[in-house]
Amino acid sequence: MNAPSPARIAIVFPLLAGALALVAYAAPWLFVPGKPAIVPLLVVIMFGMGLTLMPTDFSRAIARWPVVLLGLVLQFGLMPFAAWAIAHVLGLDAPLALGLILVGSVAGGTASNVICFLAGGDVALSITLTSIATLVSVVATPVLTWLYADSQLAVPVASMLFSIAGIVIVPVVAGMALNLWIGNRWPAREGWCALGSSIAIAVVIAIIVALNADAIATMGAVVLAAVVMHNLIGLGAGYGAARLVTGDRRIARTLAIEVGMQNSGLAVALAQQYFSAAAALPGALFSVWHNVSGALFAAACARTTAAASAQSLHHEV
Numbered sequence: 627m628n629a630p631s632p633a634r635i636a637i638v639f640p641l642l643a644g645a646l647a648l649v650a651y652a653a654p655w656l657f658v659p660g661k662p663a664i665v666p667l668l669v670v671i672m673f674g675m676g677l678t679l680m681p682t683d684f685s686r687a688i689a690r691w692p693v694v695l696l697g698l699v700l701q702f703g704l705m706p707f708a709a710w711a712i713a714h715v716l717g718l719d720a721p722l723a724l725g726l727i728l729v730g731s732v733a734g735g736t737a738s739n740v741i742c743f744l745a746g747g748d749v750a751l752s753i754t755l756t757s758i759a760t761l762v763s764v765v766a767t768p769v770l771t772w773l774y775a776d777s778q779l780a781v782p783v784a785s786m787l788f789s790i791a792g793i794v795i796v797p798v799v800a801g802m803a804l805n806l807w808i809g810n811r812w813p814a815r816e817g818w819c820a821l822g823s824s825i826a827i828a829v830v831i832a833i834i835v836a837l838n839a840d841a842i843a844t845m846g847a848v849v850l851a852a853v854v855m856h857n858l859i860g861l862g863a864g865y866g867a868a869r870l871v872t873g874d875r876r877i878a879r880t881l882a883i884e885v886g887m888q889n890s891g892l893a894v895a896l897a898q899q900y901f902s903a904a905a906a907l908p909g910a911l912f913s914v915w916h917n918v919s920g921a922l923f924a925a926a927c928a929r930t931t932a933a934a935s936a937q938s939l940h941h942e943v
Contacts, residue, residue: 676801860886
């Protein structure tokens, strides 16, 4: 059996996630019992990410440290602040505001690497940024959540740190170790890992939607507006800052995707484990939306590249 195409997965995933979310909203009893599976599913996703990484992906950060540093500053400087500001402007309740801040405080999502490929970005840089940001998030996510969260909400920084290490670092390292051992013996593993991760994320989204069916009926539109604003700020700031600093269109596309697409699955798991189902709602909606916006952004970039190539060919003729 041939490996699934990452490009096809990127297109189909929003449809799958949206369909499961609608089913979960209409019949929440189907997915509510899956609540204990959220963290194990995220571990599977992180293991799949590790299975596509090599130590060289991290060593690239040394040679490209200015761009990596810019990405980290936007990721952990802009995005949590933007989440806090949006939550205050829209007057979100404390649990929903906390959930949005969690989304802003995590690293970039694993789907960003596929979207970067479709957009004609720098895939090697995308992988490097995702990898380094994932490591930084072990400390940055709980600390930033504590800094921006309502002072009335207790944020267990130390406990969250250990949880993130268990959910992220251990499975990623295990996946990398297996990846090194496999070598070239399973070249199709990246496609299968992308498929498995997409299915796991879609199931997590469905579980969170089921747990928040009542809240979505009353607050869904406001939370979706917050999520869309947050994502668009990340895409726009990532592209604009990178284009201003580097002048390189490919790097600008890459940073836009890395900053705008968050590891919302981790935000969902942390919200569910330490706070409430309502706090997990922004992450669940973000998981669906950022893949839709990422696919649209990639399509727009591809059209721009095609038009530029056609124009260049015309001038040569």
